[in-house]
Amino acid sequence: MAHIGVTAPALELAGVGHAYRARTVLSGIDLHLPAGRIHALVGPSGCGKTTLLHLVAGLLPLQDGAIRNGFARSACMFQQPRLLPWKSALDNIALGLKARGVPRAARHAQARDQARRFGLDDTALAQYPQQLSGGMQSRVALARALVLAPDLLLLDEAFSALDVGLKAELYRQLLAEQARRPMAVLMITHDLMEAVRLAHAVWVMAPEPGRIATGFRFDDAPAQRTDAQVYARTAGLLDDATVRACFGLDAPAPAAPLALAAVGGLRC
Numbered sequence: 001m002a003h004i005g006v007t008a009p010a011l012e013l014a015g016v017g018h019a020y021r022a023r024t025v026l027s028g029i030d031l032h033l034p035a036g037r038i039h040a041l042v043g044p045s046g047c048g049k050t051t052l053l054h055l056v057a058g059l060l061p062l063q064d065g066a067i068r069n070g071f072a073r074s075a076c077m078f079q080q081p082r083l084l085p086w087k088s089a090l091d092n093i094a095l096g097l098k099a100r101g102v103p104r105a106a107r108h109a110q111a112r113d114q115a116r117r118f119g120l121d122d123t124a125l126a127q128y129p130q131q132l133s134g135g136m137q138s139r140v141a142l143a144r145a146l147v148l149a150p151d152l153l154l155l156d157e158a159f160s161a162l163d164v165g166l167k168a169e170l171y172r173q174l175l176a177e178q179a180r181r182p183m184a185v186l187m188i189t190h191d192l193m194e195a196v197r198l199a200h201a202v203w204v205m206a207p208e209p210g211r212i213a214t215g216f217r218f219d220d221a222p223a224q225r226t227d228a229q230v231y232a233r234t235a236g237l238l239d240d241a242t243v244r245a246c247f248g249l250d251a252p253a254p255a256a257p258l259a260l261a262a263v264g265g266l267r268c
């Protein structure tokens with residue numbers, strides 16, 4: 001893997017591309033994610049978001065460009081909780097700690113601690129994944145990622161299968177965790193509003209081949225954002241001609257375009 005010369009902990013992508021056989025699905029992706037920031041990559045289905053995240057996570061070999069992950073500890077959460085069915089919720093949360101060689105009593109104590117912050121009590125922790133609701137399984141999956149105290153968290157459509165109430169709860173928990181212990185988060189989603197709610201920067205991808213078409217910065221703390229701000233900013237993004245083109249939407253109505261800057265957004 002090629003290296004890029006930077007010193008501060010950051011995730012750096014330069015000119016990253018990928019092809020499946022002869023088909024190029026990603027081209028020329030540049031990204032700089034510093035510590036303590038949340039960046040969202042949004043784009044239509046099939047534009048290569050998961051491929052990009054898998055390249056960052058090292059789950060796919062790098063073909064083109066350079067990726068430098070300057071963070072010491074990374075963790076991932078996927079759309080499917082991917083829990084081990086033969087292990088209790090507690091053991092699932094403690095799995096990564098076990099892989100790191102943390103002794104049983106210590107890893108269970110850390111896992112319990114993390115689980116409590118996510119509203120998982122001892123009864124839930126003793127259960128096996130198939131005994132838990134989908135929402136509980138997602139909490140276990142997020143706790144399993146965060147118990148590792150990652151300084152880079154990769155989220156692949158982690159919340160997209162959840163109902164609105166549970167989404168809001170996991171958003172709160174993620175942001176509370178970030179306030180407690182700042183980490184960089186790279187999340188991919190096709191939900192523009194989720195990106196606007198959680199991220200400091202939203203990068204919008206165009207398809208065929210997948211590439212970053214435009215980006216927006218929101219400098220306020222995600223945890224402080226009100227619903228009204230999130231709705232207004234999402235509407236502002238949806239008013240942008242480049243964003244609309246990326247999602248295959250018609251051109252915006254000519255009347256009264258919403259100035260994104262008026263609701264605290266800046267084009268990157």
Ligand SMILES: Nc1ncnc2c1ncn2[C@@H]1O[C@H](COP(=O)(O)OP(=O)(O)OP(=O)(O)O)[C@@H](O)[C@H]1O
Pocket residue numbers: 020025043044045046047048049050051052190
């Ligand atoms: N293993 C593979 N072999 C061949 N083509 C693949 C493979 N994985 C993904 N693709 C194709 O590459 C393109 C990008 O897929 P990818 O899953 O990265 O997109 P995505 O933006 O995450 O999509 P979605 O939002 O629907 O999950 C798609 O056209 C997909 O069909």
